[in-house]
Amino acid sequence: MPLVLAGGGVWPGSLTRELLELASAADRVYVDVYTSPGASWLASELERVAPGRVVRAGRDALESGAPGLVEEARRGLVLVVAPGDPLVATTHVSLLVEAARRGVEWRVAPGVSGVVAAKALSGLQYYRFGRTFTIPGPWRGVRALSVVDYAYTNVCAGLHSTLLLDVDGGGRQLPPGEAAGILLSLEEEAAGEYGIEPFLHRLMALVISRAGEPGWLVGHARLPSLGGVEWSPPATIIVPAVIHPTEAEALQALHGVDPGLVEEHNRAVARARPSACRVLSSLAGGSQGS
Structure with missing residues:
Protein backbone atom coordinates (compact mmCIF):
# COMPACT_ATOMS: atom_id res chain seq x y z
CA MET A 1 0.00 0.00 0.00
CA SER A 113 -1.31 26.56 -3.40
CA GLY A 114 -1.92 29.79 -1.51
CA VAL A 115 1.57 31.04 -2.40
CA VAL A 116 1.02 30.47 -6.11
CA ALA A 117 -2.41 32.11 -5.85
CA ALA A 118 -0.91 35.13 -4.07
CA LYS A 119 1.57 35.71 -6.87
CA ALA A 120 -1.13 35.36 -9.50
CA LEU A 121 -3.62 37.64 -7.70
CA SER A 122 -1.00 40.36 -7.21
CA GLY A 123 -1.35 41.48 -10.82
CA LEU A 124 2.40 41.21 -11.32
CA GLN A 125 3.88 39.10 -14.10
CA TYR A 126 4.38 35.60 -12.78
CA TYR A 127 7.67 34.92 -14.55
CA ARG A 128 9.27 37.99 -12.91
CA PHE A 129 9.28 36.50 -9.41
CA GLY A 130 12.59 35.68 -7.77
CA ARG A 131 13.50 33.87 -4.59
CA THR A 132 10.77 33.22 -2.02
CA PHE A 133 11.85 33.49 1.63
CA THR A 134 10.35 33.50 5.12
CA ILE A 135 10.50 36.28 7.70
CA PRO A 136 11.12 34.45 10.99
CA GLY A 137 9.02 35.38 14.00
CA PRO A 138 10.62 36.74 17.19
CA TRP A 139 9.82 33.44 18.93
CA ARG A 140 12.64 31.87 16.87
CA GLY A 141 15.18 33.91 18.78
CA VAL A 142 17.34 34.45 15.69
CA ARG A 143 18.63 37.46 13.73
CA ALA A 144 18.24 36.06 10.22
CA LEU A 145 20.35 38.55 8.26
CA SER A 146 20.17 36.15 5.32
CA VAL A 147 16.70 37.50 4.47
CA VAL A 148 18.31 40.85 3.63
CA ASP A 149 20.70 39.10 1.24
CA TYR A 150 17.74 37.34 -0.39
CA ALA A 151 15.88 40.64 -0.82
CA TYR A 152 18.99 42.29 -2.28
CA THR A 153 19.47 39.34 -4.64
CA ASN A 154 16.01 39.89 -6.08
CA VAL A 155 16.46 43.67 -6.29
CA CYS A 156 19.77 43.21 -8.13
CA ALA A 157 18.23 40.70 -10.54
CA GLY A 158 15.16 42.86 -11.19
CA LEU A 159 12.80 40.25 -9.74
CA HIS A 160 9.84 40.49 -7.38
CA SER A 161 10.28 39.15 -3.82
CA THR A 162 7.72 36.91 -2.11
CA LEU A 163 7.91 37.04 1.67
CA LEU A 164 6.24 34.25 3.62
CA LEU A 165 5.26 35.03 7.21
CA ASP A 166 6.29 32.68 10.00
CA VAL A 167 3.75 30.75 12.09
CA ASP A 168 4.27 30.04 15.80
CA GLY A 169 3.49 26.83 17.64
CA GLY A 170 -0.04 27.99 18.37
CA GLY A 171 -0.91 28.62 14.73
CA ARG A 172 -0.55 32.45 14.93
CA GLN A 173 0.92 34.01 11.81
CA LEU A 174 3.36 36.89 12.05
CA PRO A 175 1.38 40.05 11.12
CA PRO A 176 2.55 41.81 7.93
CA GLY A 177 3.40 45.04 9.76
CA GLU A 178 5.51 43.21 12.33
CA ALA A 179 7.19 41.17 9.58
CA ALA A 180 8.07 44.34 7.67
CA GLY A 181 9.48 45.85 10.86
CA ILE A 182 11.69 42.81 11.38
CA LEU A 183 12.97 42.97 7.80
CA LEU A 184 13.74 46.68 8.03
CA SER A 185 15.48 46.23 11.38
CA LEU A 186 17.61 43.45 9.93
CA GLU A 187 18.46 45.66 6.96
CA GLU A 188 19.59 48.47 9.26
CA GLU A 189 22.01 46.06 10.89
CA ALA A 190 23.19 44.50 7.63
CA ALA A 191 23.55 47.81 5.79
CA GLY A 192 25.86 49.08 8.50
CA GLU A 193 28.09 46.08 7.98
CA TYR A 194 27.94 46.48 4.19
CA GLY A 195 28.67 50.21 4.31
CA ILE A 196 25.57 51.28 2.38
CA GLU A 197 22.42 53.26 3.13
CA PRO A 198 19.32 51.13 3.83
CA PHE A 199 16.74 51.43 1.06
CA LEU A 200 14.00 48.86 1.59
CA HIS A 201 11.96 51.35 3.64
CA ARG A 202 11.40 53.36 0.45
CA LEU A 203 9.78 50.45 -1.39
CA MET A 204 6.10 49.65 -1.80
CA ALA A 205 4.78 46.24 -0.87
CA LEU A 206 1.59 44.29 -1.48
CA VAL A 207 -0.16 42.21 1.17
CA ILE A 208 -2.20 39.36 -0.30
CA SER A 209 -4.61 38.12 2.32
CA ARG A 210 -6.40 34.73 2.15
CA ALA A 211 -5.19 34.09 -1.39
CA GLY A 212 -7.31 31.55 -3.23
CA GLU A 213 -10.31 31.95 -0.93
CA PRO A 214 -13.50 33.77 -1.96
CA GLY A 215 -12.71 36.67 0.41
CA TRP A 216 -9.16 37.31 -0.80
CA LEU A 217 -7.87 40.84 -0.53
CA VAL A 218 -4.84 42.77 -1.81
CA GLY A 219 -3.62 45.81 0.12
CA HIS A 220 -0.59 48.00 -0.47
CA ALA A 221 1.67 50.50 1.31
CA ARG A 222 5.32 51.28 1.72
CA LEU A 223 7.03 48.63 3.86
CA PRO A 224 7.15 50.77 7.05
CA SER A 225 3.38 51.37 6.80
CA LEU A 226 2.19 47.78 6.32
CA GLY A 227 0.83 47.74 9.85
CA GLY A 228 -2.05 49.86 8.57
CA VAL A 229 -3.01 47.44 5.78
CA GLU A 230 -6.14 45.35 6.30
CA TRP A 231 -5.42 41.62 6.37
CA SER A 232 -6.65 38.28 7.59
CA PRO A 233 -4.39 35.24 7.90
CA PRO A 234 -2.97 33.58 5.97
CA ALA A 235 -1.19 36.51 4.34
CA THR A 236 1.81 36.94 2.04
CA ILE A 237 3.93 40.02 1.34
CA ILE A 238 5.21 40.79 -2.14
CA VAL A 239 7.85 43.47 -2.70
CA PRO A 240 7.97 44.32 -6.42
CA ALA A 241 11.05 45.01 -8.48
CA VAL A 242 10.77 47.85 -11.01
CA ILE A 243 7.12 47.63 -12.05
CA HIS A 244 6.48 47.17 -15.77
CA PRO A 245 3.84 49.47 -17.37
CA THR A 246 1.45 46.56 -17.91
CA GLU A 247 1.89 45.57 -14.26
CA ALA A 248 1.24 49.17 -13.22
CA GLU A 249 -2.03 49.13 -15.18
CA ALA A 250 -3.07 45.94 -13.39
CA LEU A 251 -2.14 47.32 -9.96
CA GLN A 252 -4.18 50.45 -10.56
CA ALA A 253 -7.21 48.75 -12.11
CA LEU A 254 -7.38 45.73 -9.81
CA HIS A 255 -6.08 47.04 -6.49
CA GLY A 256 -6.35 50.83 -6.66
CA VAL A 257 -2.61 51.49 -6.46
CA ASP A 258 -1.90 55.13 -7.23
CA PRO A 259 0.30 55.60 -10.33
CA GLY A 260 2.35 58.16 -8.42
CA LEU A 261 3.21 55.57 -5.77
CA VAL A 262 4.32 53.18 -8.52
CA GLU A 263 6.56 55.87 -10.03
CA GLU A 264 8.13 56.62 -6.64
CA HIS A 265 8.66 52.92 -6.04
CA ASN A 266 10.30 52.44 -9.42
CA ARG A 267 12.67 55.36 -8.83
CA ALA A 268 13.60 53.97 -5.41
CA VAL A 269 14.30 50.50 -6.81
CA ALA A 270 16.35 51.91 -9.68
CA ARG A 271 18.46 53.92 -7.23
CA ALA A 272 18.90 50.97 -4.88
CA ARG A 273 19.81 48.37 -7.48
CA PRO A 274 23.52 49.34 -7.83
CA SER A 275 24.00 49.16 -4.06
CA ALA A 276 22.29 45.76 -3.88
CA CYS A 277 24.42 44.40 -6.69
CA ARG A 278 27.59 45.82 -5.12
CA VAL A 279 26.81 44.10 -1.81
CA LEU A 280 26.22 40.76 -3.52
CA SER A 281 29.42 41.12 -5.53
CA SER A 282 31.43 41.78 -2.37
CA LEU A 283 29.82 38.81 -0.61
CA ALA A 284 30.63 36.55 -3.54
CA GLY A 285 34.22 37.82 -3.58
CA GLY A 286 34.56 37.18 0.13
CA SER A 287 33.25 33.63 -0.15
CA GLN A 288 35.60 32.88 -3.00
CA GLY A 289 38.54 34.17 -1.03
CA SER A 290 37.69 32.27 2.15
Whole structure:
Protein backbone atom coordinates (compact mmCIF):
# COMPACT_ATOMS: atom_id res chain seq x y z
CA MET A 1 0.00 0.00 0.00
CA PRO A 2 1.29 3.51 -0.71
CA LEU A 3 2.14 6.60 1.23
CA VAL A 4 0.31 9.52 -0.37
CA LEU A 5 1.33 13.13 0.18
CA ALA A 6 -1.58 15.40 -0.70
CA GLY A 7 -2.46 19.08 -0.80
CA GLY A 8 -5.53 20.27 1.05
CA GLY A 9 -5.94 23.59 -0.72
CA VAL A 10 -6.72 26.88 1.01
CA TRP A 11 -10.41 26.57 1.93
CA PRO A 12 -13.13 23.86 1.85
CA GLY A 13 -14.14 24.78 -1.70
CA SER A 14 -10.65 23.95 -2.99
CA LEU A 15 -10.61 20.36 -1.76
CA THR A 16 -10.04 18.20 -4.83
CA ARG A 17 -12.12 15.17 -5.71
CA GLU A 18 -8.92 13.13 -5.69
CA LEU A 19 -8.17 14.13 -2.10
CA LEU A 20 -11.68 13.29 -0.89
CA GLU A 21 -11.54 9.88 -2.58
CA LEU A 22 -8.13 9.17 -1.05
CA ALA A 23 -9.30 10.22 2.41
CA SER A 24 -12.37 8.00 2.10
CA ALA A 25 -10.20 4.99 1.22
CA ALA A 26 -7.28 5.68 3.58
CA ASP A 27 -6.54 3.59 6.65
CA ARG A 28 -5.05 6.66 8.32
CA VAL A 29 -5.13 10.37 7.46
CA TYR A 30 -2.47 12.63 8.98
CA VAL A 31 -3.28 16.33 8.68
CA ASP A 32 -0.48 18.88 9.05
CA VAL A 33 -1.81 21.43 11.54
CA TYR A 34 1.37 23.39 12.27
CA THR A 35 2.62 25.01 9.05
CA SER A 36 -0.33 27.22 8.09
CA PRO A 37 -2.47 29.48 10.28
CA GLY A 38 -6.09 28.51 10.69
CA ALA A 39 -5.65 25.07 9.09
CA SER A 40 -7.85 23.25 11.62
CA TRP A 41 -10.73 23.45 9.12
CA LEU A 42 -8.88 20.95 6.94
CA ALA A 43 -8.89 18.24 9.59
CA SER A 44 -12.57 18.91 10.29
CA GLU A 45 -13.48 18.58 6.62
CA LEU A 46 -11.58 15.32 6.21
CA GLU A 47 -13.11 13.84 9.35
CA ARG A 48 -16.42 13.92 7.50
CA VAL A 49 -15.18 11.45 4.88
CA ALA A 50 -12.74 9.54 7.11
CA PRO A 51 -14.43 9.41 10.54
CA GLY A 52 -12.19 8.05 13.29
CA ARG A 53 -9.15 7.86 10.98
CA VAL A 54 -7.91 11.48 11.03
CA VAL A 55 -4.89 12.42 13.13
CA ARG A 56 -3.96 16.08 13.65
CA ALA A 57 -0.22 15.93 13.24
CA GLY A 58 2.32 18.42 14.57
CA ARG A 59 5.95 18.91 13.58
CA ASP A 60 7.28 15.99 15.60
CA ALA A 61 4.82 13.51 14.09
CA LEU A 62 5.70 14.48 10.52
CA GLU A 63 9.44 15.01 10.95
CA SER A 64 10.99 12.93 13.72
CA GLY A 65 8.09 10.48 13.44
CA ALA A 66 8.56 10.02 9.69
CA PRO A 67 10.16 6.52 9.84
CA GLY A 68 7.25 5.08 11.81
CA LEU A 69 4.73 6.81 9.57
CA VAL A 70 6.38 5.36 6.46
CA GLU A 71 6.46 1.86 7.97
CA GLU A 72 2.74 2.21 8.69
CA ALA A 73 2.24 2.63 4.93
CA ARG A 74 3.53 -0.91 4.38
CA ARG A 75 0.37 -2.18 6.03
CA GLY A 76 -2.23 0.19 4.65
CA LEU A 77 -2.98 3.37 2.75
CA VAL A 78 -1.53 6.31 4.69
CA LEU A 79 -2.50 9.79 3.57
CA VAL A 80 -0.53 12.85 4.71
CA VAL A 81 -2.35 16.12 3.96
CA ALA A 82 -0.71 19.56 4.08
CA PRO A 83 -2.55 22.86 3.58
CA GLY A 84 -2.11 24.30 0.09
CA ASP A 85 0.13 22.21 -2.11
CA PRO A 86 2.47 19.89 -0.19
CA LEU A 87 5.47 20.56 -2.43
CA VAL A 88 5.28 24.36 -2.80
CA ALA A 89 5.23 26.52 0.33
CA THR A 90 5.29 23.60 2.72
CA THR A 91 7.47 20.73 1.66
CA HIS A 92 7.41 17.29 3.14
CA VAL A 93 9.79 15.88 0.56
CA SER A 94 11.67 14.19 3.40
CA LEU A 95 8.68 11.87 3.85
CA LEU A 96 8.88 10.82 0.22
CA VAL A 97 12.65 10.35 0.48
CA GLU A 98 12.15 8.17 3.56
CA ALA A 99 9.58 6.08 1.72
CA ALA A 100 11.82 5.65 -1.32
CA ARG A 101 14.77 4.59 0.84
CA ARG A 102 12.63 2.01 2.62
CA GLY A 103 11.12 0.65 -0.58
CA VAL A 104 7.62 1.87 0.25
CA GLU A 105 5.41 2.96 -2.64
CA TRP A 106 4.60 6.67 -2.68
CA ARG A 107 2.72 9.22 -4.74
CA VAL A 108 1.73 12.89 -4.65
CA ALA A 109 -1.73 14.44 -5.03
CA PRO A 110 -1.26 18.19 -5.70
CA GLY A 111 -3.51 20.84 -4.18
CA VAL A 112 -4.30 24.53 -4.64
CA SER A 113 -1.31 26.56 -3.40
CA GLY A 114 -1.92 29.79 -1.51
CA VAL A 115 1.57 31.04 -2.40
CA VAL A 116 1.02 30.47 -6.11
CA ALA A 117 -2.41 32.11 -5.85
CA ALA A 118 -0.91 35.13 -4.07
CA LYS A 119 1.57 35.71 -6.87
CA ALA A 120 -1.13 35.36 -9.50
CA LEU A 121 -3.62 37.64 -7.70
CA SER A 122 -1.00 40.36 -7.21
CA GLY A 123 -1.35 41.48 -10.82
CA LEU A 124 2.40 41.21 -11.32
CA GLN A 125 3.88 39.10 -14.10
CA TYR A 126 4.38 35.60 -12.78
CA TYR A 127 7.67 34.92 -14.55
CA ARG A 128 9.27 37.99 -12.91
CA PHE A 129 9.28 36.50 -9.41
CA GLY A 130 12.59 35.68 -7.77
CA ARG A 131 13.50 33.87 -4.59
CA THR A 132 10.77 33.22 -2.02
CA PHE A 133 11.85 33.49 1.63
CA THR A 134 10.35 33.50 5.12
CA ILE A 135 10.50 36.28 7.70
CA PRO A 136 11.12 34.45 10.99
CA GLY A 137 9.02 35.38 14.00
CA PRO A 138 10.62 36.74 17.19
CA TRP A 139 9.82 33.44 18.93
CA ARG A 140 12.64 31.87 16.87
CA GLY A 141 15.18 33.91 18.78
CA VAL A 142 17.34 34.45 15.69
CA ARG A 143 18.63 37.46 13.73
CA ALA A 144 18.24 36.06 10.22
CA LEU A 145 20.35 38.55 8.26
CA SER A 146 20.17 36.15 5.32
CA VAL A 147 16.70 37.50 4.47
CA VAL A 148 18.31 40.85 3.63
CA ASP A 149 20.70 39.10 1.24
CA TYR A 150 17.74 37.34 -0.39
CA ALA A 151 15.88 40.64 -0.82
CA TYR A 152 18.99 42.29 -2.28
CA THR A 153 19.47 39.34 -4.64
CA ASN A 154 16.01 39.89 -6.08
CA VAL A 155 16.46 43.67 -6.29
CA CYS A 156 19.77 43.21 -8.13
CA ALA A 157 18.23 40.70 -10.54
CA GLY A 158 15.16 42.86 -11.19
CA LEU A 159 12.80 40.25 -9.74
CA HIS A 160 9.84 40.49 -7.38
CA SER A 161 10.28 39.15 -3.82
CA THR A 162 7.72 36.91 -2.11
CA LEU A 163 7.91 37.04 1.67
CA LEU A 164 6.24 34.25 3.62
CA LEU A 165 5.26 35.03 7.21
CA ASP A 166 6.29 32.68 10.00
CA VAL A 167 3.75 30.75 12.09
CA ASP A 168 4.27 30.04 15.80
CA GLY A 169 3.49 26.83 17.64
CA GLY A 170 -0.04 27.99 18.37
CA GLY A 171 -0.91 28.62 14.73
CA ARG A 172 -0.55 32.45 14.93
CA GLN A 173 0.92 34.01 11.81
CA LEU A 174 3.36 36.89 12.05
CA PRO A 175 1.38 40.05 11.12
CA PRO A 176 2.55 41.81 7.93
CA GLY A 177 3.40 45.04 9.76
CA GLU A 178 5.51 43.21 12.33
CA ALA A 179 7.19 41.17 9.58
CA ALA A 180 8.07 44.34 7.67
CA GLY A 181 9.48 45.85 10.86
CA ILE A 182 11.69 42.81 11.38
CA LEU A 183 12.97 42.97 7.80
CA LEU A 184 13.74 46.68 8.03
CA SER A 185 15.48 46.23 11.38
CA LEU A 186 17.61 43.45 9.93
CA GLU A 187 18.46 45.66 6.96
CA GLU A 188 19.59 48.47 9.26
CA GLU A 189 22.01 46.06 10.89
CA ALA A 190 23.19 44.50 7.63
CA ALA A 191 23.55 47.81 5.79
CA GLY A 192 25.86 49.08 8.50
CA GLU A 193 28.09 46.08 7.98
CA TYR A 194 27.94 46.48 4.19
CA GLY A 195 28.67 50.21 4.31
CA ILE A 196 25.57 51.28 2.38
CA GLU A 197 22.42 53.26 3.13
CA PRO A 198 19.32 51.13 3.83
CA PHE A 199 16.74 51.43 1.06
CA LEU A 200 14.00 48.86 1.59
CA HIS A 201 11.96 51.35 3.64
CA ARG A 202 11.40 53.36 0.45
CA LEU A 203 9.78 50.45 -1.39
CA MET A 204 6.10 49.65 -1.80
CA ALA A 205 4.78 46.24 -0.87
CA LEU A 206 1.59 44.29 -1.48
CA VAL A 207 -0.16 42.21 1.17
CA ILE A 208 -2.20 39.36 -0.30
CA SER A 209 -4.61 38.12 2.32
CA ARG A 210 -6.40 34.73 2.15
CA ALA A 211 -5.19 34.09 -1.39
CA GLY A 212 -7.31 31.55 -3.23
CA GLU A 213 -10.31 31.95 -0.93
CA PRO A 214 -13.50 33.77 -1.96
CA GLY A 215 -12.71 36.67 0.41
CA TRP A 216 -9.16 37.31 -0.80
CA LEU A 217 -7.87 40.84 -0.53
CA VAL A 218 -4.84 42.77 -1.81
CA GLY A 219 -3.62 45.81 0.12
CA HIS A 220 -0.59 48.00 -0.47
CA ALA A 221 1.67 50.50 1.31
CA ARG A 222 5.32 51.28 1.72
CA LEU A 223 7.03 48.63 3.86
CA PRO A 224 7.15 50.77 7.05
CA SER A 225 3.38 51.37 6.80
CA LEU A 226 2.19 47.78 6.32
CA GLY A 227 0.83 47.74 9.85
CA GLY A 228 -2.05 49.86 8.57
CA VAL A 229 -3.01 47.44 5.78
CA GLU A 230 -6.14 45.35 6.30
CA TRP A 231 -5.42 41.62 6.37
CA SER A 232 -6.65 38.28 7.59
CA PRO A 233 -4.39 35.24 7.90
CA PRO A 234 -2.97 33.58 5.97
CA ALA A 235 -1.19 36.51 4.34
CA THR A 236 1.81 36.94 2.04
CA ILE A 237 3.93 40.02 1.34
CA ILE A 238 5.21 40.79 -2.14
CA VAL A 239 7.85 43.47 -2.70
CA PRO A 240 7.97 44.32 -6.42
CA ALA A 241 11.05 45.01 -8.48
CA VAL A 242 10.77 47.85 -11.01
CA ILE A 243 7.12 47.63 -12.05
CA HIS A 244 6.48 47.17 -15.77
CA PRO A 245 3.84 49.47 -17.37
CA THR A 246 1.45 46.56 -17.91
CA GLU A 247 1.89 45.57 -14.26
CA ALA A 248 1.24 49.17 -13.22
CA GLU A 249 -2.03 49.13 -15.18
CA ALA A 250 -3.07 45.94 -13.39
CA LEU A 251 -2.14 47.32 -9.96
CA GLN A 252 -4.18 50.45 -10.56
CA ALA A 253 -7.21 48.75 -12.11
CA LEU A 254 -7.38 45.73 -9.81
CA HIS A 255 -6.08 47.04 -6.49
CA GLY A 256 -6.35 50.83 -6.66
CA VAL A 257 -2.61 51.49 -6.46
CA ASP A 258 -1.90 55.13 -7.23
CA PRO A 259 0.30 55.60 -10.33
CA GLY A 260 2.35 58.16 -8.42
CA LEU A 261 3.21 55.57 -5.77
CA VAL A 262 4.32 53.18 -8.52
CA GLU A 263 6.56 55.87 -10.03
CA GLU A 264 8.13 56.62 -6.64
CA HIS A 265 8.66 52.92 -6.04
CA ASN A 266 10.30 52.44 -9.42
CA ARG A 267 12.67 55.36 -8.83
CA ALA A 268 13.60 53.97 -5.41
CA VAL A 269 14.30 50.50 -6.81
CA ALA A 270 16.35 51.91 -9.68
CA ARG A 271 18.46 53.92 -7.23
CA ALA A 272 18.90 50.97 -4.88
CA ARG A 273 19.81 48.37 -7.48
CA PRO A 274 23.52 49.34 -7.83
CA SER A 275 24.00 49.16 -4.06
CA ALA A 276 22.29 45.76 -3.88
CA CYS A 277 24.42 44.40 -6.69
CA ARG A 278 27.59 45.82 -5.12
CA VAL A 279 26.81 44.10 -1.81
CA LEU A 280 26.22 40.76 -3.52
CA SER A 281 29.42 41.12 -5.53
CA SER A 282 31.43 41.78 -2.37
CA LEU A 283 29.82 38.81 -0.61
CA ALA A 284 30.63 36.55 -3.54
CA GLY A 285 34.22 37.82 -3.58
CA GLY A 286 34.56 37.18 0.13
CA SER A 287 33.25 33.63 -0.15
CA GLN A 288 35.60 32.88 -3.00
CA GLY A 289 38.54 34.17 -1.03
CA SER A 290 37.69 32.27 2.15
